[in-house]
Amino acid sequence: MKNYAAIIGIDISKLKLDITGVNSSNETVLNHHIIDNSKTKIKSFFKKIISKFGGNNIVVAFENTGVYGYYLASHLHDLGIDYYNLSALEIHRSAGIKRGKSDKSDASIIAQYILTNKFKLKLSTFTEEHILELKVLHTQREKIIKALRTFGNNKETLLFLPKEAGEELNKTNKSIIKCLKKNLKRIDTQILEIIKSNTALIKQYDLIQSVPGIGPQTATYLLIVTKGFTAFKNARKLACYAGVAPFPYQSGSSIKGRTKVNHLADKKLKSLLNMCALNAKIHDYQLKKYFDDKVDNGKNKMLVLNNIRNKILHRVFAVIKRQQPYVNTHNFAA
Template structure:
């Protein structure tokens, strides 16, 4: 998907995977149209064809939008399917990779091995792009902030401060664009306002969860969302000898996990209910003398999971968060 040309293979039963019909098209709108014309010329109806793509991030956006506009069925497979697929030779080339994709989606059709892909609404697509753009700007600003600590002259400091100020304005502009998009969609706006009533959940985490869950449609349970973010533990056992302790997987959205970590720390400080929960996980009140780093990490992970459960419940039930302790009212939020 990240090349100038796309390799296309068609599954044919009872023949070797290396002999599947194959052709190439350019990776642009004209090439996508040529792909459909070639399929028609070979006697295949694109409306009755299932297309398989490899996950390649933003590189597949144009083709996904083309399939969606033409109302064609397609699915996306992770890269380990191609890497570990047992059929075919051990050779590695684009033609064979496309043949493996075709073979996989046909042999596992109707099973839980994959699901049909569907693009989220346009507003969520815009939010996702702005989220990535904001992340890039924040990283750039952090680099300049670090550079500011190493400046040896006033001139260098002025240069760094100028870039930091400019990037800060750009970040604020991106956040305002996100708020404008959220305000245009009543369902997203309602969910956003409900999420912001949860202690510790600010603009960044609210947008993250809305984009990741496609406004709480893409995940069925809070644990599924927690596993995606890397908060819920996964087991690792085999037979009588392999019994690893359950731990969160590193194959997750690490940026969303980092943002949620900040939300959890904020909640421990500002939410009495969460502070009690955190201290119970730590085995009592915490200070610098009795702080155990490993225990702190596990307790903070439990707080993060609790935050995910809160967000999922609030998002699904479409209501404001209400504390168990009525003396600590929920924080109102308004879009600025």
């Protein structure tokens, strides 16, 4: 990290931003400020900051709070100011023992985190508008799916209700389910329209689905979490994010735990990859043979299935890198 004149930490909430800043010597160069989380206030504030420090001498850090940080990230991107969009859990765990909590102290902790970890952190890139739209629509889709499960699981309840009450409840649920399915179909159409409207996205979308086992929903979610394959350098890093990369658990001569995955993961992506792996080991000859051979040799089925998840991610990165669809070499074997 270069020697910035101001390392600015920002705690983001729905309505306001708490801001503070230090220099590379950990001296306060920007006292605590509170501004509204709006385009006009953010623009006005950073106009003053740039006039004081210069745009190239500033780095800004804030927690990933979803859509609440969009105005800030968008304006920093437009101004060409370096910034870090950080995991809240990462910052929380780095803070050590602390008593109490306030937005002011959180802003300071974020700035201190950048100062302490400046050599290992990578600057963030702006989430393009079409990726953000996909993310918002996907979130809505997940809510509808959850609601469908809720209103669809009422058979047991109906058994314990009087006939008339049960019929009325069943009629209401069917009406709600019909409406939810209609909106689910509309969201799926909107998602596909956004992907088709972007040349790079539709190319990646088709390439991902050329990998055996992967369908439209997994392809869409991979586009979202990788920001169009700009957020992760390789398949291993994405596997870590998805919680399917194994890590050793050993220390000295007394602790010799088995190699296993970590519970810190994107559970949605992990679930999708699990379905892809189950599908691939049935329809892909190479993966089916790999699974059967490993299990026959005494390997745990879940361990082998996790290996297939990893193989699928590596195949995805391979087709994206080559910009060529996946080719199943078994089909050309003599």
